[in-house]
Amino acid sequence: MLFTVLNIISTWAIPFLLLVIPLYGYLKKVPVYESFVEGAEEGFTTAVKIIPFLVGMMVAISVFRASGAMDYLSRALTPLTTLLDAPSEVLPLAIMRPLSGSGVLGMATELMRTFGPDSFIGRLASVMQGTTDTTFFVLTVYFGAVGIKKYRYAIVTGLTADITGFIASIYICNLLFR
Amino acid sequence: MLNLIWLLLLASGIVVAALNGNIEVVTEAALGAAKGAVEVCFDLVGVMALWLGIMKIAEKGGLVTALARWLRPIMIRLFPSVPPQHPAMGAIILNLSANMLGLGNAATPFGMKAMQELQTLNQDSEEASTAMCTFLALNTSCITLIPATIIGVRLSFGSENPTEIVGPCIFATSIAMLIAVSLDYWFRTYSRWRRFP
Numbered sequence: 581m582l583f584t585v586l587n588i589i590s591t592w593a594i595p596f597l598l599l600v601i602p603l604y605g606y607l608k609k610v611p612v613y614e615s616f617v618e619g620a621e622e623g624f625t626t627a628v629k630i631i632p633f634l635v636g637m638m639v640a641i642s643v644f645r646a647s648g649a650m651d652y653l654s655r656a657l658t659p660l661t662t663l664l665d666a667p668s669e670v671l672p673l674a675i676m677r678p679l680s681g682s683g684v685l686g687m688a689t690e691l692m693r694t695f696g697p698d699s700f701i702g703r704l705a706s707v708m709q710g711t712t713d714t715t716f717f718v719l720t721v722y723f724g725a726v727g728i729k730k731y732r733y734a735i736v737t738g739l740t741a742d743i744t745g746f747i748a749s750i751y752i753c754n755l756l757f758r
Numbered sequence: 759m760l761n762l763i764w765l766l767l768l769a770s771g772i773v774v775a776a777l778n779g780n781i782e783v784v785t786e787a788a789l790g791a792a793k794g795a796v797e798v799c800f801d802l803v804g805v806m807a808l809w810l811g812i813m814k815i816a817e818k819g820g821l822v823t824a825l826a827r828w829l830r831p832i833m834i835r836l837f838p839s840v841p842p843q844h845p846a847m848g849a850i851i852l853n854l855s856a857n858m859l860g861l862g863n864a865a866t867p868f869g870m871k872a873m874q875e876l877q878t879l880n881q882d883s884e885e886a887s888t889a890m891c892t893f894l895a896l897n898t899s900c901i902t903l904i905p906a907t908i909i910g911v912r913l914s915f916g917s918e919n920p921t922e923i924v925g926p927c928i929f930a931t932s933i934a935m936l937i938a939v940s941l942d943y944w945f946r947t948y949s950r951w952r953r954f955p
Contacts, residue, residue: 587904593859601812605819612815619814623806626870627799634795640767642791646783647775689911697917703926706912710905710927712934713898718869722894723886725870726877730885731760733945734894740941741899745934752926 626725633724637716641679650675666750667701673708678715678742685709704753712745713738802866809867813852822848836896836939837889839879846875850893857897860904869897888946888953892939899938901931 605612644650654671661668669691676684688709695701715738723731775784816822826833826847833840833847840846849872856865872893880887905927912920946952 589859589903593861594864597812597864601816601819601821604821605815608819610815610818615814615818616811618811619817620807620811622814622871623808623810623867624803626810626867626874627803627806630802631796631799634799635792636764638791638795638798639788640764640771642787642794643771643775643784644767645771646787647771647780648778649770649774652774685907685911688908692911692915697912697915697920702912702915702917703923706905706908706923707926707930709908710902710923711930713900715898718898719894721866722869722873722897723890726873728873728877728884728886728890729760732886732891733942733949733951734886734891735760735763737891737895737938737942737945738898741895741934741938744937745899745930748930748933749926752929756926 629727630721630724633720637720638680641683641716645676645680645683664747664750665754666704669695669701670704670708673705674746677708677712677746678739679717681714681717684714700753700757703757704749707749707753708746711749712742715739715742805863806867806870809864810871813849813868813871817845817848822852825851836892839887839889840876844875844879846872846879846889849875850896853893854896854900857900858903860902860906891946892942895938895942896935899931899935901928901935903928 602612602616605615650672654668654675657671657675658668661671673684673687673691676687688705691705692702697703697706715735719731719734719738723729723734771787772781772784775781813822822845823843826842829851830842830847833851834842837847837850849868853865853868853872856862856868873890876887876890876893879889903924905924908923909920912923
């Protein structure tokens, strides 16, 4: 029931915003089309500005992953998953999660194909995927858009949130799906 | 911090590839990713233009400030360094709302707009402001009410109940968000990274 409501909201959200905002603006005597173009112009420059930041980050992540270094890291961390009472198959997913959105989706899909979406691993992988964000991508893109090069403690906060999200995912899945 | 992480990712990848005797993988991955990064940016151009255009209308009509006024009690506690009337507040709210609804393609433009507004308060420094760090803590740990992509994947593999993961996701993100906001508060108040305005 709740899900149906949420689903309807997410399907209607974009058409709704595209109708209501310009209509409201027009009633408020805003030159809607001219304002749209003015705002859209900023979109282009912002997207172009993040290119150098994104190239730097994506190259490093891609080399780390393709070389097999990530597999070694996940093998080295295997004792941790035993400690948390989780299958070690989900560990590469956990390591990849903050780094690359498309990479992690591929891994989650692969796990579900191999073990089935309703297996414990399939469910845990789904929850992990839905829980945290691609922290590095977000930081790179957002800070890149304004030319910030020193992130202060933002990385530590973001990664701690990711780790917390994983532990919480494992906990809740062990509780509900075991 | 970032310098070290970046170097470690790159260097450990190259060393591992060399030890495994497949160093050519590095070249391929690096060049491919460089090309891919530009493609990601160009995919963003159209969506960015669309949402920032719509947002400009909302801004001029006074919708964004109205939204910010409505959520003011929460916002001034989370972002004490941002004036309550500042356009950054509206952009932050729009970004977080889009994130919660799972509208990733609308969230990014609003988020960048928020960062630009926050940067005007940061005197164009190259160092992240306190408000930016709080915003990103919220953004990266934000609840998604509909994890649409993963539900789609589950559905395509014939799951009997593809949406059963929504509840657990909300539980786990809520905890992550709580930790992120608390940690951010600790950093900006007590750590050696804090700033005196």
